[in-house]
Amino acid sequence: MNLILAYLTDPAHWQGSGGIPARVLEHLIYTLVTLLVAAAIGVPLGLWVGHTGRGRWAVVNLVNGMRSVPTLGLLFVAVLVLGPRIRGDLAFVVPSILVLVVLAVPPILAGAYAGVDAVDPLARDAAKAMGMSSREVLFGVELPCALPLLFGGLRSAALQVVATATIAAAVSVGGLGRLLIDGQAVRDYGQMAAGAVLVAALALAVDLVFALVQRVAISPGLVPARRRPIDRKNPTPANPVA
Amino acid sequence: MTWFLDHLAQVGGLLVTHAYLAVVPLVVGLALAVPLGWLATRFPRLYTPLITASGLLYTIPSLALFVLMPLVLGLGILNPLNVIVALTLYTVALLVRTVADGLSSVPEQVRQAATAMGIGPVRRFVTVELPLAVPVIAAGLRVAAVSNVSIVSVAALIGIAQLGSLFTDGFARDFLDPIVVGIVACIVLALILDLAIVALARAVTPWLRGGRAG
Numbered sequence: 001m002n003l004i005l006a007y008l009t010d011p012a013h014w015q016g017s018g019g020i021p022a023r024v025l026e027h028l029i030y031t032l033v034t035l036l037v038a039a040a041i042g043v044p045l046g047l048w049v050g051h052t053g054r055g056r057w058a059v060v061n062l063v064n065g066m067r068s069v070p071t072l073g074l075l076f077v078a079v080l081v082l083g084p085r086i087r088g089d090l091a092f093v094v095p096s097i098l099v100l101v102v103l104a105v106p107p108i109l110a111g112a113y114a115g116v117d118a119v120d121p122l123a124r125d126a127a128k129a130m131g132m133s134s135r136e137v138l139f140g141v142e143l144p145c146a147l148p149l150l151f152g153g154l155r156s157a158a159l160q161v162v163a164t165a166t167i168a169a170a171v172s173v174g175g176l177g178r179l180l181i182d183g184q185a186v187r188d189y190g191q192m193a194a195g196a197v198l199v200a201a202l203a204l205a206v207d208l209v210f211a212l213v214q215r216v217a218i219s220p221g222l223v224p225a226r227r228r229p230i231d232r233k234n235p236t237p238a239n240p241v242a
Numbered sequence: 243m244t245w246f247l248d249h250l251a252q253v254g255g256l257l258v259t260h261a262y263l264a265v266v267p268l269v270v271g272l273a274l275a276v277p278l279g280w281l282a283t284r285f286p287r288l289y290t291p292l293i294t295a296s297g298l299l300y301t302i303p304s305l306a307l308f309v310l311m312p313l314v315l316g317l318g319i320l321n322p323l324n325v326i327v328a329l330t331l332y333t334v335a336l337l338v339r340t341v342a343d344g345l346s347s348v349p350e351q352v353r354q355a356a357t358a359m360g361i362g363p364v365r366r367f368v369t370v371e372l373p374l375a376v377p378v379i380a381a382g383l384r385v386a387a388v389s390n391v392s393i394v395s396v397a398a399l400i401g402i403a404q405l406g407s408l409f410t411d412g413f414a415r416d417f418l419d420p421i422v423v424g425i426v427a428c429i430v431l432a433l434i435l436d437l438a439i440v441a442l443a444r445a446v447t448p449w450l451r452g453g454r455a456g
Contacts, residue, residue: 070405071395
């Protein structure tokens with residue numbers, strides 16, 4: 001415990017390009033870039049699958065299948081295969097972000113799909129009966145109703161990305177994982193533990209931000225959360241963190 | 243492929259360790275999650291705190307938890323017990339909610355019928371409620387099993403040998419073969435565990451397999 005405090009209270013560790021604020025910023029940038037790219041892919045695709053009902057089977061299997069792929073191995077393969085083709089510092093960052101995106105798409109896709117799929121058919125029928133076009137039904141009814149589950153998907157993707165970005169320090173990218181990996185290399189347990197505490201705090205902070213955004217963005221009409229009955233054939237528990 | 247054949251014994255050994263590190267937490271985690279899940283359904287006031295606490299636990303990235311475990315447990319950083327305890331925590335965090343949801347999916351009429359037949363609360367829980375919750379619990383257990391296999395490999399970064407060591411070794415030597423073999427072995431292990439849980443859940447829920455109810 002004293003080792004962690006000693007590391008965290010040393011002013012030298014809070015300055016410069018290897019300092020804690022710089023590492024936190026790097027970590028957040030990786031997370032944000034990944035989430036934006038993954039959402040740009042996963043949200044439209046998930047909405048489309050939910051709206052048209054096509055490719056459900058593929059979504060469920062993709063999500064379950066991706067869970068079994070070990071992140072660390074994927075990261076190393078991406079860097080070894082793609083790294084030499086990219087010049088400069090980006091040789092490590094681009095493959096890492098690519099792997100993070102690959103990991104973040106399935107939960108986002110599944111959240112968007114499940115959100116639309118869970119919309120009360122009566123609401124959908126009522127919208128159609130009022131003369132709404134297919135597009136209006138999607139954006140005016142299904143999307144707002146899907147937001148709780150859609151945010152759930154984004155949130156678990158964000159946590160997964162924060163966790164995996166930590167591991168990505170093993171392939172020489174920045175972020176808070178550096179403290180863990182570099183500490184390990186020089187057997188400095190204080191630095192490792194301090195890094196671990198910071199990563200955990202960052203993950204909790206990111207989760208908190210999502211919880212707040214969720215509270216603001218979701219229509220109050222959807223909030224009185226009756227606990228929905230569980231679909232016994234296809235219960236979908238929360239997504240795990242890598 | 244030749245690399246794999248040449249290192250069959252090594253990969254096999256790592257696979258066994260990997261399976262051990264992934265399965266022990268699964269079993270212990272389930273054993274802990276059942277009573278906790280029961281508490282959460284029996285005393286609704288406990289539901290929110292229990293679910294929130296497990297959610298927060300699940301938020302902590304695995305590498306961070308692996309590094310902090312020695313501090314909490316007072317063990318050396320290379321002790322595999324750190325990994326087992328960390329994964330047990332994750333498993334419990336995931337399963338408490340699943341068990342609670344599974345138990346509350348048991349229809350109230352069934353519970354009342356069991357009570358009316360003179361079945362006491364403990365026997366009712368073991369012989370009626372828990373078996374009926376098996377499909378939901380098994381679904382959560384499958385997720386936990388598959389993600390445990392993936393998370394165990396991360397422990398290679400702090401020097402605990404298992405299939406993940408193939409990743410770090412391969413990367414250090416700029417050599418793809420061991421990494422690919424490791425990935426395939428991890429996926430195969432996850433698949434085997436997944437199928438085993440499905441088979442086990444089927445075996446203990448014979449009523450779900452029967453013909454349609456008349």
